[in-house]
Amino acid sequence: MIFTAVVACAALCAGAYTASTLRGGNRVPSRTWMGIALLCLALALAVLTPDIRTGLDDLLGVPNITRLISHALTMWAATAALCMLVYWTHTPQATLRAVYIRQAVAVGATAVMAALFVIAQTPATNQEWFGTYADEWPIATYMIVFGGMLTYTLIDLARLSLRYARRIIGRPVTRLGLHLFAGGGLVSLGYSVTIMVVAVTELVGVDFVADWTKFSYVCQLAGIGLIVVGSVLPGTASASAAALHRAQDAHQSELMEPLWRAIVQAHPTIPRSQPRPKHLWGRMAAWTASWMGDGRSLTRRVLEIRDGYLQLAPWFDGNVQTRAIDVGRKAGLSGLELQAVVEAAVVAVALDAKARAEAQVGTGEVEPGGEDLTGEVQWLGRVSQALDRSSVVADVLAERERARREGRNWVDQTLDDLGFGQGRQ
Structure with a gap:
């Protein structure tokens, strides 16, 4: 659970940083989708923490509603990341159509999952939700829809990431970020495919005896971690380079300080007064x-x-x-x-x-x-x-x-x- 909180905080910080770059005239669609993906990812993990999960369930008066919220946010995080890559890899004429298709599929999957969740009406439990109710057909079908949608999205995400990485020349950090992005998608398949297999076996009446929960959660969190790192790595490298440049400027300014101060003391009118900002x-x-x-x-x-x-x-x-x-x-x-x-x-x-x-x-x-x-x-x-x-x-x-x-x-x-x-x- 600690690792979940750490990954959620990292995704939230990355999403907030991306959102801060969208102010003014910098609203680039691909960057907007990246910010949406990271924020959805952070919220999806945050609502699974015990205190938030219990509080939301009690507040909304629906047992296990946070499971639906978390799964929907996870699916939309993957869809948003996919839309970002569509803007990078498709021609302007094909971009909007490809984005609308992926959004429509995500909307349809969300609606089906919500309907199955309402039909199931699972009581509150402190145990693993899917493991407890996997033998009920609405929940098994729910997880098949969720896992299938997630599997399709992650495969497409890895494919488009690698396609775009092959086009980039002279930007090794960006290429590395895209490869990490693709790697995160492929690692996360361990989670989506596992829940699909478990759901199918339960639906046909076969008990899945293997301990699949730890494996699926490790794949989920490891994949999310790789995706978050791959998302923020290019921007972090650019920010680090800018910070290094500012540090070098500060050092050069410090080296010039004795000469500048001697000049200014002899000519007090030389320093150019700068407009004073009005706000704090x-x-x-x-x-x-x-x-x-x-x-x-x-x-x-x-x-x-x-x-x-x-x-x-x-x-x-x-x-x-x-x-x-x-x-x-x-x-x-x-x-x-x-x-x-x-x-x-x-x-x-x-x-x-x-x-x-x-x-x-x-x-x-x-x-x-x-x-x-x-x-x-x-x-x-x-x-x-x-x-x-x-x-x-x-x-x-x-x-x-x-x-x-x-x-x-x-x-x-x-x-x-x-x-x-x-x-x-």
């Missing part, structure tokens, strides 16, 4: 997206840093660039690491010079770090970390500060440090 859920979603990182916030951060560079350009100093290259090479840096440190030093000195209202120089420049947004993000993250941690940047700033305290021109101080002695002439 909107504000929570905006906060979550900002905290986790998304493509829009990442793009804004790059644009704001580049805007800061434009306003700092008059203080970019070519002498700082030259000195940072020399100090960086002495520190053993080269390649992109050296370029990032040099840019960080130029930006750090420019920020300091602007804050002190020093004269504009405008002899240096900063080249774009990437050919596209991804390249820019990676490059600015590298520059940001150099600005925050590089000893070369700290040394260049320290030299500038020392020259300022001694009241000397920073270029002359740098030449002295290089051994040219120009500062004393």
Whole structure:
């Protein structure tokens, strides 16, 4: 019973997630049928739990009515899953006709089962319902109709799943989900075929002595589990990939944080104000997206840093660039690491010079770090970390500060440090 509750919860969560994707203009028929199938499956299992079963029977005043409800929901879950696959595998001209035929068959089977249930009028029992009343012809016929309809639907479901899986190219997760879907249908045949065999033997007057209940329930729950996993696997993989992408965005945004914060502190008007959502859920979603990182916030951060560079350009100093290259090479840096440190030093000195209202120089420049947004993000993250941690940047700033305290021109101080002695002439 615990496993039944777990599978029911999984199906309910999967159905609720599918339903949430249907809001607005996303009402795709195949996805709608998948949501219906998962919700029917979850309810079919939920009504079989002892407390719910007893409560519903008492509430409706009909003994064992939850058996009919559960069987009907199970049958309609399989039919809905079949309709979903019809939309995937049939041409637009043939789709509606195929869906209507399957719905009509399910409606007919439900009506026949309901009529046989009313005729049987089985008393309440704590034992297995079918096992207790299988020797009564209305119940045996009821289970033959139910098992036959379920068998037909599961075979068709497995067939269409495998057909659609053969058409898919380049989406291995979706193919795996369809194979699990087909496997769940085939495993569930152990349940539907078993109850049909038991019902037929009881109907002809032969006692079925084998313990079939455990086998049928294992096949039923295992098949349902495979179908649920196969249904949600493609969507879960997509959601996981999106979550990983957001996590990467958040990491890149964190890497750019020191540079962005330094730019914003020097230019408080740069950050673009965003419209504030009016509702609580909107504000929570905006906060979550900002905290986790998304493509829009990442793009804004790059644009704001580049805007800061434009306003700092008059203080970019070519002498700082030259000195940072020399100090960086002495520190053993080269390649992109050296370029990032040099840019960080130029930006750090420019920020300091602007804050002190020093004269504009405008002899240096900063080249774009990437050919596209991804390249820019990676490059600015590298520059940001150099600005925050590089000893070369700290040394260049320290030299500038020392020259300022001694009241000397920073270029002359740098030449002295290089051994040219120009500062004393």
